[in-house]
Amino acid sequence: MDAAFWLSVAAIVTLLGVSFFFSGSETALTAASRARMHHLAKSGNKRAGLVEKLTIERERLIGAILLGNNVVNILASTLAASVLIQIFGEAGIVYATIAMTAAVVVFSEVLPKTLALMRPDAFAMVVAPAIRMIVFLFAPITGTVQMIVNTILKGFGLDADKASAVSGHEELRGTVDFLHAEGEVFKHDRDMLGGILDLHELEVSDVMVHRTRMLALDADMPTADLVSAVLESPYTRVPLYRERQDNIVGIVHAKDLLRALMKVGGDPEKVNVTKIAFKPWFVPDTTSVQAQLNAFLKRKLHFALVVDEYGEVQGLITLEDILEEIVGDIADEHDTVMQGLTKQADGSYVIDGQLPIRDLNRALDWNLPDEEANTIAGLVIQEAKLIPEQGAQFTFHNLRFKVLRKTHNRITQLRVTPLGPDTVSS
Template sequence: MMDTLFWLSTLAIFALLGVSFFFSGSETALTAASRARMHQLARNGNARAGLVERLTAERERLIGALLLGNNIVNILASTLAASVLIRIFGEAGIAYATLVMTALVVVFSEVLPKTLALIRPDGFAMTVSPAVRLVVAVFAPITRMIQLLVNLILKLFGFDADKASAISGHEELRGTVDFLHSEGEVVKGDRDMLGGVLDLSELEVSDVMVHRTRMLALDAAMPPEELIGAILDSPYTRVPLYKDKQDNIVGVVHAKDLLRAIQKADGELARVAPAKIAYKPWFVPDTTSVQDQLNAFLKRKSHFALVVDEYGEVQGLVTLEDILEEIVGDIVDEHDSGVQGLTKQADGSYIVDGTLPIRDLNRALDWRLPDEEATTIAGLVIHEAKLIPEQGQLFTFHNLRFKILRRAHNRITRLRVSPVETKAG
């Protein structure tokens, strides 16, 4: 009789440990399973993926049921082990039961199932989802009462479970992409492209525009031959024309329209008036989000807009290409030469044009210079230094050394940038 009872109790203990294995593994798998992958599989008709998606939608209820079931079986297994060992060893059986059950629970009911679940969380989650659904349904009344009690205790300490902060979808995607890049599963180009898409709604056109100091604009009053020559010699398809002063943009000439006019005039440049074939300029506020500007470009079927500040002063221009480059990186054609304003030196440092946008520098060199307070690298140096630097001055911040090579009036026009470990010449 004693032998039969011993073996039955032992079998019951191992059966309960197996159930505990199921609860622990299910909890880890359903928590670690990719919600995005489950959603996509469910949309493609995978019933178990849909079940996983429904279970994880009520995470508190799910975790509560699994923890409740796990604790019940662990306590039952420990109680049985204690009763069996007490009969064999007397009072010392309690100590033996504690040691044996702790080892068994930790190894076979915690570490092993959770490790297996983390190896293949999606497959594990879909495998156990039907059984977990039944467990959640059975324990629903108890878990609901427990959750109410927990929420009451939290409120007594000033916490409100209903107002739990959640990371935004954009932040979660960005974090996932950066993490996968650090793990080597996403190449830098893909990371930059996905990051650029996520940044569109956070950037303003002033962050991506060509600043007026770098913008080509021609005087509409120039002689026709000279004006046409300047337009055709420029590397740009669209060229703004101004009258009296550069802020007074009166039109934009498209090179293709100009060539058509020259053809109609049988090549006689004196008969062509660029100002008359120019189209009306489109002005947009510098606070317009890049996402909104992209949508506006697509809606108007236009590629070019002039950016103005709150006083109506022209600050620069933005093109569809400028916005696309935020996603795909620099678009280089036969008129471009890579990242303009950035030249690598033999000693590992870089000669940088002061007007080079920080975002372009970060993308090209995989740096992480902040661009919240300044748009260009010169602006960043001025912001960090809290003054207008003199030529030859050195500054060190963000693990980089900046040397001012050239300054024109109050503008930094050229710098040498090098990692702190590299000596700047």
């Protein structure tokens, strides 16, 4: 065996090493955490910044790596066939195919990609400078290849430039759900992060206190009774109305009322409650929760009344209502405790019909839809396509619903029983 033979063997080994580099780089650069790279880049890590720039133009990156990888694999296979033909004759082609397939799969595909997946961020930062040079050198070729590919796709009515990408919110939500399933994120943390991501999708009508559950006092009732009702209320801000409950004329703050009482020696008859009430703030029911949170912070107010397109009061929303969408129920020593949800011995739940679906999903880890209905009673009516009678039962979303109580056209109490995974919904 002459020197040419050994040079060919050395070239094959070298080419397999280059293939190792390309395969590992491809996996590392696509699997590296974009968030971590961005954070490190902002902290001054130049290699992380380079990784971030490379992954922005992912098509050029993958095209260059695949081009380089295919070139070296084909060249290594050709050299291997040439060497083995010299030794075994025509049978060398078969031996070269078997040997190179095994070598490429093990040493140029599985091994480097496994190593890259073990530490993708570190691997990506190590190979980034060399990959940048390769992307630059192969840019004319990869650009031409991409143009040909796009032309072929357009022939089938597909446009790669208009392909929909996963939004940042969806990616974050998917990551959090996955980590929760893996046990790395607790349910409470997942719910909080999900609540933050939901703020821009929700409208104030989704989280407001509906007018049927809203405490409002008649501004024309006897002053002593009005003062007593405000102070006995579990709320610090109480709406005042005249003639009808949706004619809100002011909002009285318990602290302002106490200050007024102190000034008159504690005599409620000397207090003009309507004068110390502040002007109500009305917001459309279609306002996004994120926008309302920003408005609360900007105006330094915690309370707003929600109206529909006709100006009719639909309910109220507070800063606490929005915060509860993130952190869950907030209770203090003055809150009125309302069960609303009681687990029974048989595994079923007795639920107040006005309990919000989002609260149920958060508390019980259910996944009931809340796009069309806000409350559990509303969901039953929506699914049943009618207002059911007391005692009626329905099965959907793998749950059995039974109407326990009904007042006029309102479902006030339900029994909900989770069904087994093999139960067919109807």
